[in-house]
Structure formats: C-alpha cells, structure tokens
Amino acid sequence: MADPAPQEVTRDTLLGGRIAFQQPANGYRAAIDPVLLAAAVPDRVQGQVADLGCGAGAAMLCLAARLPHVRIVGVEREPGLAALARQNIAANGFHSRITVVEADVSQLPRTLEPGIFDAVISNPPYLEPDRANRTTSRDKLIATVEGTADLPTWIDAGLRLLRPRGVIVMIQRADRLADLLAALGGRAGEIVVYPLWPKAGMPAKRIIVRARKGLKSPLVVAPGLVLHHPDGTYTAAAEAVLRGGAGLG
Numbered sequence: 001m002a003d004p005a006p007q008e009v010t011r012d013t014l015l016g017g018r019i020a021f022q023q024p025a026n027g028y029r030a031a032i033d034p035v036l037l038a039a040a041v042p043d044r045v046q047g048q049v050a051d052l053g054c055g056a057g058a059a060m061l062c063l064a065a066r067l068p069h070v071r072i073v074g075v076e077r078e079p080g081l082a083a084l085a086r087q088n089i090a091a092n093g094f095h096s097r098i099t100v101v102e103a104d105v106s107q108l109p110r111t112l113e114p115g116i117f118d119a120v121i122s123n124p125p126y127l128e129p130d131r132a133n134r135t136t137s138r139d140k141l142i143a144t145v146e147g148t149a150d151l152p153t154w155i156d157a158g159l160r161l162l163r164p165r166g167v168i169v170m171i172q173r174a175d176r177l178a179d180l181l182a183a184l185g186g187r188a189g190e191i192v193v194y195p196l197w198p199k200a201g202m203p204a205k206r207i208i209v210r211a212r213k214g215l216k217s218p219l220v221v222a223p224g225l226v227l228h229h230p231d232g233t234y235t236a237a238a239e240a241v242l243r244g245g246a247g248l249g
Helices: 033-039 058-066 079-091 138-144 151-161 174-184 236-242
Strands: 009-014 019-024 047-052 070-076 098-102 117-122 162-173 188-199 206-213 225-228
Touching: 009 058, 019 058, 019 079, 033 058, 033 117, 033 162, 033 206, 033 236, 047 058, 047 151, 058 070, 058 079, 058 098, 058 117, 070 079, 070 117, 079 098, 117 151, 151 162, 151 174, 162 174, 174 188, 174 206, 225 236
Parallel strands: 047 070, 047 117, 070 098, 117 162, 188 225
Antiparallel strands: 009 019, 162 206, 188 206
C-alpha cells in the first residue's frame, strides 16, 4: 500500500502534557471526548483492548498512559489518520503496546479474531446521514456522520470482538441513547449510562455507555460528570480526568 499523502498537522498534547499528539490541522479534531472515553474504561481491565475508529489515536494513547498492562489494537479506515496514529504511538513510546490496523468497522479483517478482546472502546460518528450538514469538509463528515457503518454496526463489531463478560464503552450524543440501548438489548448487561453535563443544571449533550457482553444485570444511571463552571472553566472533577488522567470509576 502506498504511503498516504502528507497532511498539515498541529502538535498538541493530552492529559496535561503527558501525551504528545499530532492531529490534522483541518477537518475533525479531537477534543475532550476521546479523553473521557478512555477514562471510562474500568481500572480492572487488563489484556487486549480494541479501539474502533481510533483516528489519530487520542483515546488509546490516554488509555495506555492510565492502564500500563493493556495492549491496544486501533482500527482506522482512513490511511492518513492511521499513519498519524502510528507516529503518535512511536512518539510516546507505546510501539510495543499499541498497533493500528487499517480497516472499515463494517468489514473487519480476519486477523481481528472474535472473542479475544477484554474491552472495546469507540467514539463512533454521532450523526445519521439525514442530519448531516453537507457543506462540512469531507474529513469532518467522515468522522462525524455515519457512512458504511451505522451505530448498530459499530456495536455489532464491538460485541463480536469481545470475550464473554468483556466490557464495551462508547461515547455518543445524548439524543442517541435509545439507539445505543436498543442495539445492546439482550446482548449485554450491567449497563451504566454516564451523562456528561456541560454545566450544572444543563441537559447532557454527550453520554458514555458502558456494558458487559452476555450479562443481564439491570441498567444504572450514574451521577455523571459536570464539565464546566458557570464561567466556562473546568470543574475540579473534570480537571482530574482531562489533565490528571484519572478514571471515571
């Protein structure tokens, strides 16, 4: 396969400077969502983790920094983003623990064997095609709007990769909670819905949903995380996660 064309990037950091992170200067840019996604993986998880739609690698880099015993396979269909992820992995010294596979979630390669992963994380596109703004750049559309894989397909792929009782963790728009729960129904339990409140008293725009394959335990709605004070600065709890690298519990 030919090397992807060079792209303009910015040099950023994650977790208060602990992680060096290059990402595209234009199109979709990782903000706090992948950091929060990584923080929602339980501390008890060890072994192998898959990151479906890993992009330039923000979530898996944060997860590797927090959980030193996990090994991670990132799956990314865009060659340019996969190349950036590999550069970020090398820059942070995680080349022995993180690898990247170029593939579409709807057509996972045979090398990703079903039932071998202890956890699967994913930050899938948030929007259904009929809700997309088609004036948005191609790169941002790919990251934010469902294409060949809709939300149930992402969940199908994650559950197929998981071992029994393995953990699946996804971050999504709050208004798609019903879609998430419907796709998990009868296939995973011990479901925790974790609202992310922009400010106290405001409706959640994002949610994290965590579940375990094959269990039937009832759903729990967690207290969630308030991200900002009224003046827009991060709360102490948010700072502990986004800059301190703490888990969400």
